[in-house]
Amino acid sequence: MMKTKLYILFFLVIILSSCGSNQSTTDNRVYNSLESISLLNIPQDFLPSAGNCKVWFPDFTIDKQPFSSKCESNFMERTISQIFITNEGTDEAPVYRVLEMIKAKEGFTARTLYFKNI
Numbered sequence: 001m002m003k004t005k006l007y008i009l010f011f012l013v014i015i016l017s018s019c020g021s022n023q024s025t026t027d028n029r030v031y032n033s034l035e036s037i038s039l040l041n042i043p044q045d046f047l048p049s050a051g052n053c054k055v056w057f058p059d060f061t062i063d064k065q066p067f068s069s070k071c072e073s074n075f076m077e078r079t080i081s082q083i084f085i086t087n088e089g090t091d092e093a094p095v096y097r098v099l100e101m102i103k104a105k106e107g108f109t110a111r112t113l114y115f116k117n118i
Contacts, residue, residue, distance in 0.1 A: 029114050037096060037115045040083065047096065053086040058102075079103065089116065 037047070043062060048054045053071035057064070058081050071084050081103045089095030096115040101108045 031095075031114045031116050034094070034096075034115050034117050037098070040098065040100070042083070042085070047094070048085055048087045050087050050090045050094070053084060056083040056085060057081065058083060081108075093117065 038044075040056075041058070042056050046054065046056065046062075046065065055066065055071060057066075071086065082101050084099040084101070086097045086099075087094050088097050094116065098113040098115065099110060100113065101110045
């Protein structure tokens with residue numbers, strides 16, 4: 001009987017200790033180098049400052065881009081390709097989260113990319 005209680009106690013300790021180890025999750029995002037953001041053909045001076053977000057329209061020329069755009073607007077309701085760029089880092093060490101929504105035959109194809117100095 002005592003041996004069974006020890007096994008149960010041992011089992012509970014193992015279970016509880018493994019649950020505690022899951023509390024600190026690691027960042028499992030895949031980051032691209034900050035230099036490779038140029039492949040999206042977005043000018044460096046258009047990228048948002050820390051804590052801000054902008055919308056880039058790949059089908060528009062630079063002079064037609066809404067430089068003062070905010071992501072809280074209803075741009076997502078539009079039926080054209082658009083790229084949402086959020087700076088989740090600082091101005092000194094930017095981390096850009098890019099949601100690329102490209103117009104497809106029916107709806108959009110979407111993918112999220114991350115860029116930082118690596």
